[in-house]
Amino acid sequence: MTRENHDPYAEIDQAFFADGYRLAASNLEDNLTRDSLLAHLKTQYSVIDSLLEAFQHRVESSGSHIDCRRGCSWCCHQQVLVMPAEMLLIADYIRTNFDDEAKESILSRAIEKDEKVQSLTAERALQVKIPCPLLQDGSCSVYAVRPMACRIYLSSDLNSCLQEFHQPEKPDVYPQLFDFPLHAGRMMNSGLIHYLKEKGISVHENRLEKILRLLLENPDKGSNWLSGSDDFGEGHEQVEEIVRLREKA
Ligand code: SF4
Numbered sequence: 248m249t250r251e252n253h254d255p256y257a258e259i260d261q262a263f264f265a266d267g268y269r270l271a272a273s274n275l276e277d278n279l280t281r282d283s284l285l286a287h288l289k290t291q292y293s294v295i296d297s298l299l300e301a302f303q304h305r306v307e308s309s310g311s312h313i314d315c316r317r318g319c320s321w322c323c324h325q326q327v328l329v330m331p332a333e334m335l336l337i338a339d340y341i342r343t344n345f346d347d348e349a350k351e352s353i354l355s356r357a358i359e360k361d362e363k364v365q366s367l368t369a370e371r372a373l374q375v376k377i378p379c380p381l382l383q384d385g386s387c388s389v390y391a392v393r394p395m396a397c398r399i400y401l402s403s404d405l406n407s408c409l410q411e412f413h414q415p416e417k418p419d420v421y422p423q424l425f426d427f428p429l430h431a432g433r434m435m436n437s438g439l440i441h442y443l444k445e446k447g448i449s450v451h452e453n454r455l456e457k458i459l460r461l462l463l464e465n466p467d468k469g470s471n472w473l474s475g476s477d478d479f480g481e482g483h484e485q486v487e488e489i490v491r492l493r494e495k496a
């Protein structure tokens with residue numbers, strides 16, 4: 248391999264993919280049910296949270312810092328991609344912890360965002376800034392069970408987030424994100440997705456509000472999905488293009 252072709256994250260990606268796969272196999276091999284999958288997801292989140300804590304210490308001891316703070320929500324206005332299991336966990340949390348009025352309000356915000364974004368091109372979807380339906384008074388209302396994408400999105404510079412928020416159409420303006428957490432979390436999720444696919448479960452990542460609205464409108468969709476139906480794949484061409492454009496950026 249030439250020096251130019253060397254991917255500095257290839258080994259890290261491989262290691263975290265293998266970890267995600269192995270953890271799924273050890274937790275789910277003899278018992279793949281809705282409950283065991285959601286328990287597994289919580290374990291995976293606690294693994295990544297511990298890793299992020301250690302990462303934060305390393306960043307601070309090297310004289311740098313993570314600029315993210317609870318209540319800072321500039322990044323909660325973009326397209327958040329999740330897998331269905333993550334939204335099952337969130338939908339259960341909402342059903343258990345929120346009253347009817349709050350549930351209705353989340354559902355109506357999810358429908359509103361989904362309907363605004365679903366007809367856009369991927370390029371345009373990456374530019375529009377619409378609050379996540381789970382954002383409440385500037386904070387995440389499901390913080391304890393927020394998806395992987397939100398846990399690993401760590402910025403070294405709030406100003407770069409603000410610039411991107413206010414000038415989303417500028418192709419060379421990006422938040423200054425730490426790469427390591429992004430790779431670690433995404434690849435752990437990929438290992439889990441690979442494991443579930445081997446078990447015959449169709450796993451399409453989709454926009455958070457799309458899966459959320461489907462699950463809140465019809466809770467049976469979660470069980471149907473685990474039994475092999477493909478209810479959460481709608482609009483996956485747009486999502487695949489969003490992923491491609493983000494990787495290219
Ligand atoms: S789930 Fe929570 S942290 Fe993630 S985008 Fe929505 S409000 Fe923000």
